[in-house]
Amino acid sequence: MSDGTGDSGLTVKDRHAAMHAALRQRICLLDYPPGMQLSEITLANEFGTSRTPMRRVLARLEEEGLVQSVHGVGTIVTDANFTELEQAYRLRVELTALTGLLDPVMPDTTFLARLKNLIDRAGQMAVSGTPKSFTQLDMDVFQALLELTENEPLRHVLERLYYQTKRLWLVRAIKAELDLEEEYRIFLHELEAIHIALQSADLAAVAQIQRAHISMSFNRLLQHRD
Amino acid sequence: MSDGTGDSGLTVKDRHAAMHAALRQRICLLDYPPGMQLSEITLANEFGTSRTPMRRVLARLEEEGLVQSVHGVGTIVTDANFTELEQAYRLRVELTALTGLLDPVMPDTTFLARLKNLIDRAGQMAVSGTPKSFTQLDMDVFQALLELTENEPLRHVLERLYYQTKRLWLVRAIKAELDLEEEYRIFLHELEAIHIALQSADLAAVAQIQRAHISMSFNRLLQHRD
DNA sequence: TGCTGCCGAGTTGTGTACATCTTACGTGAA
DNA sequence: TTCACGTAAGATGTACACAACTCGGCAGCA
Known part of the structure; x- marks a missing residue:
């Protein structure tokens, strides 16, 4: 394929952006309320991928201050303080x-x-x-x-x-x-x-x-x- | 260890931050000039780690507009345009x-x-x-x-x-x-x-x-x- | 009864093999 | 000579197994 797009016409970065936007939406609409623990593997399964791309998305959300990951504990939705x-x-x-x-x-x-x-x-x-x-x-x-x-x-x-x-x-x-x-x-x-x-x-x-x-x-x- | 720090007194995020700051320094001082191709595995070896953490650092540098990763091509230092x-x-x-x-x-x-x-x-x-x-x-x-x-x-x-x-x-x-x-x-x-x-x-x-x-x-x- | 220490379940972090993709190079035919 | 095409090398992207870590619960003892 010469245009570099995948099967559904979406490039790799588009899929990442879509996952990021979806999770951001859920957090900001309180579908994922503050304090809720997110599961990397569950989210990865839901979006039909593995932990590796999902972790990249979660890392970006952490940079933006919407979640916080702690080794051995989990990925927690931050408090709207x-x-x-x-x-x-x-x-x-x-x-x-x-x-x-x-x-x-x-x-x-x-x-x-x-x-x-x-x-x-x-x-x-x-x-x-x-x-x-x-x-x-x-x-x-x-x-x-x-x-x-x-x-x-x-x-x-x-x-x-x-x-x-x-x-x-x-x-x-x-x-x-x-x-x-x-x-x-x-x-x-x-x-x-x-x-x-x-x-x-x-x-x-x-x-x-x-x-x-x-x-x-x-x-x-x-x-x-x- | 109760304080959660590693062997050298540094937590995981500190090591990531150190790698990020080092690479940013090299890019902005033109040790890595615009257009230069970076190798994930070479950088990982230099910092004594594997591709996985290094890719996370490079992803952040890409967010910041200092490098650009293209599938199958490489990670290129962006042009100071x-x-x-x-x-x-x-x-x-x-x-x-x-x-x-x-x-x-x-x-x-x-x-x-x-x-x-x-x-x-x-x-x-x-x-x-x-x-x-x-x-x-x-x-x-x-x-x-x-x-x-x-x-x-x-x-x-x-x-x-x-x-x-x-x-x-x-x-x-x-x-x-x-x-x-x-x-x-x-x-x-x-x-x-x-x-x-x-x-x-x-x-x-x-x-x-x-x-x-x-x-x-x-x-x-x-x-x-x- | 209360305290202490150990253990195991569950999570994120890391290492690595493999998939996917681009590019350059060489080879053969027109 | 030149163009087209196949192939291989090397890069990033993905999947998964394992390491490192936290915390709750439970057993044992004073």
């Missing part, structure tokens, strides 16, 4: 503002349609929203808005910080420590504001709106710190 | 400024003595400095100044960006495309300015001085872009 993640959260606030300064890129009409779709989904949240489905929507919005900058290192760091800190919200939302209706309403308002700013082609404004909302969300979480 | 690293360089400029805002920490007298020592070494550069020894000094200075913030995620990202972009300077310095005497003089002046700012306990000023010099260094490199 507020005090340890406060620094990451504040860095995320500042880096979000930079998306409007470093290599901003004006999206095409396809993007605007995607955003409009996301806004509709956000409108549905007030009716039939669960903390988990809301987090899933928030992830989709994040991935979309990340495309507003072409600075690849910045996108990489922001993605890492996002998935590091996102569990803090979901943990407290499930424990009913947050006013969910207010959270949904604020989020919808943020998306509408971003939509307006995009129609003005003001990407710096989009970044500032995001920065403001991440900062405010941080402060709301701060009222329930552990 | 200006156009690809320009985004990383500009992000580094902005993040350096943040060290003065996010969790700055005033150093003790021991730190000031270390800095004074580094300034002395910088003074020697004008007399007997090579591009490589200058880069080594620059690395030591970078590691020292990184301690001026306690924000661990910020330190982590800055370290990554530093080692990603540092080779750009050394490559051009060796090709004699830079005025080395001027580079040494500017660097010494930067360190003296930082020393003064530290005596005023103005960490924001220290960050701005660094930011300015990284930005100016970027512009000097820009005159010789490939």
